[in-house]
Amino acid sequence: xxxxxxxxxxxxxxxxxxxxxxxxxxxxxSKQASGSNEGGGDKQITIAGNGGVIERTVRDVIAPKFKExxxxxxxxxxxxxxxxxxxxxxxxxxxxIDIAFFVPVDVQRAMDKGLTETIDETNVxxxxxxxxxxxxxxxxxxxxxxLVIAPGYNTETFKKNDLKPIESWNDLxxxxxxxxxxxxxxxxxxxxxxxxxxxMANGGSTDNMEPGFEKAKxxxxxxxxxxxxxxxxxxxxxxxxxxxxxxxxxxxAELAASGVPIKMAVPKEGVPLQAFSAALVKNxxxxxxxxxxxxxxxxxESQKLIADKGFYPVVDGMKIPEKYEGSIGLKETDKTFxxxxxxxxxxxxxWSDKWSKEVTPELGKLLx
Amino acid sequence: xxxxxxxxxxxxxxxPNTGANLQKTPKNKKRRSWGPGLLLLLPILLFIFGFFxxxxxxxxxxxxxxxxxxxxxxxxxxxxxxxxxxxxxxxxSSLWLTVKIxxxxxxxxxxxAYPVALTMAKSSPRVRGYIALLIASPLLVSIVVRNFGWYLxxxxxxxxNQTLMSLGIINAxxxxxxxxxxxxxxxxxxxxxxxxLAIATSLYNIDPSLEKASAILxxxxxxxxxxxxxxxxxxxxxxxxxxxxxxxxxxxxxxxLMGGANVPMMPVxxxxxxxxxxxWTFGSAISYVLLAxxxxxxxVFTRTFERGKxxxxxx
Numbered sequence: 001x002x003x004x005x006x007x008x009x010x011x012x013x014x015x016x017x018x019x020x021x022x023x024x025x026x027x028x029x030s031k032q033a034s035g036s037n038e039g040g041g042d043k044q045i046t047i048a049g050n051g052g053v054i055e056r057t058v059r060d061v062i063a064p065k066f067k068e069x070x071x072x073x074x075x076x077x078x079x080x081x082x083x084x085x086x087x088x089x090x091x092x093x094x095x096x097i098d099i100a101f102f103v104p105v106d107v108q109r110a111m112d113k114g115l116t117e118t119i120d121e122t123n124v125x126x127x128x129x130x131x132x133x134x135x136x137x138x139x140x141x142x143x144x145x146x147l148v149i150a151p152g153y154n155t156e157t158f159k160k161n162d163l164k165p166i167e168s169w170n171d172l173x174x175x176x177x178x179x180x181x182x183x184x185x186x187x188x189x190x191x192x193x194x195x196x197x198x199x200m201a202n203g204g205s206t207d208n209m210e211p212g213f214e215k216a217k218x219x220x221x222x223x224x225x226x227x228x229x230x231x232x233x234x235x236x237x238x239x240x241x242x243x244x245x246x247x248x249x250x251x252x253a254e255l256a257a258s259g260v261p262i263k264m265a266v267p268k269e270g271v272p273l274q275a276f277s278a279a280l281v282k283n284x285x286x287x288x289x290x291x292x293x294x295x296x297x298x299x300x301e302s303q304k305l306i307a308d309k310g311f312y313p314v315v316d317g318m319k320i321p322e323k324y325e326g327s328i329g330l331k332e333t334d335k336t337f338x339x340x341x342x343x344x345x346x347x348x349x350x351w352s353d354k355w356s357k358e359v360t361p362e363l364g365k366l367l368x
Numbered sequence: 369x370x371x372x373x374x375x376x377x378x379x380x381x382x383x384p385n386t387g388a389n390l391q392k393t394p395k396n397k398k399r400r401s402w403g404p405g406l407l408l409l410l411p412i413l414l415f416i417f418g419f420f421x422x423x424x425x426x427x428x429x430x431x432x433x434x435x436x437x438x439x440x441x442x443x444x445x446x447x448x449x450x451x452x453x454x455x456x457x458x459x460x461s462s463l464w465l466t467v468k469i470x471x472x473x474x475x476x477x478x479x480x481a482y483p484v485a486l487t488m489a490k491s492s493p494r495v496r497g498y499i500a501l502l503i504a505s506p507l508l509v510s511i512v513v514r515n516f517g518w519y520l521x522x523x524x525x526x527x528x529n530q531t532l533m534s535l536g537i538i539n540a541x542x543x544x545x546x547x548x549x550x551x552x553x554x555x556x557x558x559x560x561x562x563x564x565l566a567i568a569t570s571l572y573n574i575d576p577s578l579e580k581a582s583a584i585l586x587x588x589x590x591x592x593x594x595x596x597x598x599x600x601x602x603x604x605x606x607x608x609x610x611x612x613x614x615x616x617x618x619x620x621x622x623x624x625l626m627g628g629a630n631v632p633m634m635p636v637x638x639x640x641x642x643x644x645x646x647x648w649t650f651g652s653a654i655s656y657v658l659l660a661x662x663x664x665x666x667x668v669f670t671r672t673f674e675r676g677k678x679x680x681x682x683x
Contacts, residue, residue: 081646089646109646172454178522189645224524225546225628228636232519232625241523349645355638357597360629364543 044073045289047139047278048087049101051078051215052231053254054145054276057309063177065305066296072289081106081189081276088115088281094280098290101144104136104190104274108345111140117280123291126298126315134314136341140296143275146252146312146335148264148328149193150271152252154243156261166265169201172244173218179367182233182242183219185226186355192348193272194219195247196339201269206343209351216359221366237262249328253310256327264328270335275314374451390468431652449653459637459654463661466634469548469623470616473555474563477612478605480556481563485604486597489571500568503561511558515625518554519545522626546628559615563608570604571597599678606673606682610666615661634658 047058053076057310063074077088084236088100092115108115120139121127125344127142134143151166158165161255163176172181172194184191199205199212199221220226227233234251252264278294280287296302303313307320310328320329330336418622434448453459484503506514521527524541532538544550572598582592623633634654643649674682 080643082646085644086646187640196558224543225630228624228628235516235520238524239520239523240525283508349647352640356629356632360632363546363630 010328033305042073043044043286043289044072044075044295045098046075046096046101047101048077048079048084048097049099050081050144050276050350053250053309054101056305057145057311059232060323061305061309062297062302065301068294069296070292072292073227074293074362082187087109089113092282095284097281098284098286099293100279100281101276102141102279103276104339105189105192105344105348106343107136107141107168107277107279108341110279111137112345115279116140117282117284117287119278119280119294120201123145124295124298126295129315130298131301131314131316133338134337136245136274136313138279141277141279142298143277143314144294144297145276145306146273147248147250147275148266148273148330149197149246149248149314150252151265151267152237152245152247152255152262153265154237154240154261155263157243164368166244167268169197169267169269171267172246173222175213175222175366177222177244179222179224179364180241180243181223182236182245182247183223183226184230184233184246185228186352186359187228188230190230190247191226192344192351193339195351196344197272199269201267204346206340209347213351213354216262216355217362218366220362221361224364226360226363249312250310253324253328257310257323263328266330266334266336268335270337272335273312274339274341275312330364370472377437427652427655430649431656433649448517449650450657452650453657462632462634462637463657464615465631466547466658467661467665469551469555469631469633470613472548472552473559473616474609474612476552477560477563478609481560481567481608482605484564485567485571485601488568489574500565506557507561511621512625514558515554515622518550518557519625522550522553545626546630548627548631550626551623551631554626555616555619556562558619558622559612562611562615566608566611567601567604570601570607574600600681602678602681604674606670610670613660613669614666617658 049055049058058074060077063076067073077084077122079098081101084097084100085102085106088095088097088110091097092354100110109114118128118139119142126140130143131146134146136143137190138274150167151172153163153166157163157180161176164171166172172183183194186192186195195209195212195216196206198215199209199211202211202215204211227236230247230251232244233242233247234255237245237255238258249264249336252262255262278297280290280294298314300315300318303315303318307318310320310324312320312330395402431449432445432447433443434446459661467552481633484499488499491499523546524543524545526544529538529541533541544553578596578600579592582596583589618635619633620635620639623631623636624639627633627636635658638654638658640651641647641654673679
């Protein structure tokens with residue numbers, strides 16, 4: 001009996017020891033340790049990124065072409081940007097993920113935590129062709145899937161009910177929508193950008209969010225909820241449960257392509273231009289393969305394929321396909337801006353706490 | 369006359385009964401009964417150690433760290449995360465909300481489950497099998513898919529509201545979604561099979577002759593139910609309640625999908641802290657407060673029944 005207990009204790013201690021931070025793996029050790037190149041010399045890389053249209057684009061379109069050209073197999077793990085950042089942080093000494101697709105604020109947070117390698121023209125040649133407006137943080141990641149976060153509205157409902165067009169971020173706050181809105185909670189990038197835009201529309205800024213925060217309370221009053229999960233917002237629009245929303249332009253494009261009468265609105269204060277960006281995970285044993293993929297991802301050839309799925313191409317001079325012009329097309333006169341993502345990363349937790357305690361309790365209070 | 373029982377160890381031990389081996393016998397008996405049992409348990413013990421206890425210990429360790437650095441030499445240890453939780457009314461109200469919704473879920477599940485379990489107990493084995501299959505069938509569908517189904521049904525313009533409005537029962541849509549009611553409906557739907565099966569198992573074990581005896585003695589069916597069936601099914605009720613309560617306390621998908629931001633239950637708050645705000649240490653503390661609350665509630669509840677008026681049925 002004593003022997004059995006001793007054995008169990010030893011096993012438990014061994015398991016606990018296994019929980020400690022793993023030993024870092026050096027880039028040169030990839031062949032021996034990663035297991036990716038074993039038996040037959042098949043090269044593989046692992047990408048973690050958003051599910052949905054981004055996953056489908058990479059898995060079905062980009063990755064097969066990349067394999068054809070380089071022989072490198074791409075594995076894709078889907079998840080939300082924040083979740084991926086958590087995983088990358090936990091695996092920082094022995095990364096299993098080679099490339100992480102982050103929203104801009106997580107590009108900043110990952111860089112601040114020292115989890116990513118530098119990406120610039122010296123190691124990724126195609127970076128020189130990239131439109132700098134899409135670069136979230138200098139030398140931190142390669143922008144790959146361009147978008148704006150903007151209001152969207154059901155064109156048929158607006159026409160039928162003779163509703164005023166959305167010309168300002170403040171127009172989102174209206175009893176006319178009767179609670180048929182789909183706004184994201186602050187934990188999502190769409191929600192935080194909405195707060196920032198409301199601040200800008202009311203004399204504030206990213207440094208002074210208070211005016212936007214007060215407006216957000218009114219927005220909550222006229223909303224039945226803020227969605228914890230952004231994947232629920234698209235069904236809400238499709239089912240006719242919401243006529244007004246704020247979401248990524250690619251989601252609006254996807255809805256429009258599926259037959260929903262939805263169109264993006266560009267308020268006079270402007271819409272934040274950004275991109276899901278590909279970050280090279282620090283200490284990855286498959287660094288060169290990962291760099292090759294990032295370079296391929298931002299090539300004109302790939303960006304054409306990405307634009308075909310409803311994203312703005314990040315390469316200078318390229319445009320979205322004509323089929324998306326009606327739903328998410330940006331005119332010359334439309335104002336866009338690049339948010340201060342470093343500041344976003346700095347203040348996000350503080351404003352998220354404040355939002356949960358002061359804005360969320362206002363939900364639905366102004367609805368009759 | 370009692371039959372003579374021969375134990376395996378007695379058969380092996382053929383030595384004369386000296387004082388020395390009389391002292392050894394109980395010890396040997398104990399060793400022989402533990403060894404094989406422990407070996408059989410070893411795989412599951414290792415599994416629990418590796419995939420439950422070790423991660424839980426790591427989370428416990430994280431919950432005492434108060435710096436951004438979650439490991440290594442720069443980590444600072446204190447009770448700050450727990451102090452922050454217990455001094456902030458937002459987190460305390462989230463804890464209360466979680467307990468409240470879990471209790472409502474238990475009550476609703478119990479009310480819905482008992483008649484079904486009773487029907488199963490009274491049915492032939494064949495019918496019982498069909499009912500069990502029917503009850504367990506929702507478990508074959510992913511909880512995310514089930515919640516999306518409920519989500520579409522409970523929308524303001526969803527099937528339930530449309531039907532009630534077309535029948536003239538209500539004038540305006542009921543707020544079934546993004547409310548405590550919606551979460552309770554979703555959780556009850558998800559965990560009802562556990563309650564039914566726990567109660568049904570208990571009901572199967574009741575000797576049918578007890579009810580017959582009760583009827584012969586002149587008790588009405590209602591009196592028989594309250595004096596015999598219900599008390600004897602208490603172990604199943606308690607097991608079902610403990611299962612449903614524990615599962616509801618730790619549910620994430622249903623509160624997030626059906627409650628939105630309006631129903632910030634503890635697992636959702638912990639998830640936000642860890643995955644969205646990257647506050648691993650505070651999120652870990654929240655997880656442990658949730659675990660402790662669940663354990664205390666379950667222990668108090670179980671002990672109350674085990675030592676109460678009907679303690680005999682728990683033996």
